Amino acid sequence: MENDLNVKVSEExxxxxxxxxQALTDPAQIKKYLMGTDVVTDWKKGSFITxxxxxxxxxxxxxxxxxxxxxxxLLHTTYLSGMSGKADKPENYANGVYELEDNGTTTTLxxxxxxxxxVQEQKHAEENWKMVLTGMKDMLEKKAA
Numbered sequence: 796m797e798n799d800l801n802v803k804v805s806e807e808x809x810x811x812x813x814x815x816x817q818a819l820t821d822p823a824q825i826k827k828y829l830m831g832t833d834v835v836t837d838w839k840k841g842s843f844i845t846x847x848x849x850x851x852x853x854x855x856x857x858x859x860x861x862x863x864x865x866x867x868x869l870l871h872t873t874y875l876s877g878m879s880g881k882a883d884k885p886e887n888y889a890n891g892v893y894e895l896e897d898n899g900t901t902t903t904l905x906x907x908x909x910x911x912x913x914v915q916e917q918k919h920a921e922e923n924w925k926m927v928l929t930g931m932k933d934m935l936e937k938k939a940a
Contacts, residue, residue, distance in 0.1 A: 800911040806928040828930035
C-alpha cells in the first residue's frame, strides 16, 4: 500500500489494546467517534461491512468488505463512500488498514488508507482520519479517567 497519495495517521491512546480493539469493532462505540455512523457487519474475514448515517443533512450508505481481521492487532477493510459519486467498481474502493501496537499502558493505533486519486483527496482523507482517531482517543481516555 505504499504510495505518495496514501494517508497514514497514528494516535497514541492511553488505553490497553483490548479497549482500543473494542472501540474499533463495537457499533455503539463507533457511532460515538465516527460522526454518528451506524456500522453493520459480523466482523469476519470476507464479510461485508456497511456504514450509514446522515452527514450535513444528506443520508449516506458506504460499504466495503473485511479483507483481514486479527483481533487486537489488525483490521483491514475496503471502503467505498456513497457520497463520492464514484461507480461501484473494485478499482474505486479504498483499503483501510488499522494496526494496533501494544505499548504496555498505551496503544498506538495507525490507520493507512490508499486509493486517493489526487493531493486534494489525500488531504481530505488525512484530515478526516485524524478527526476520527482523535475522537476515538478522546472517547477512550475520558472513559478511563
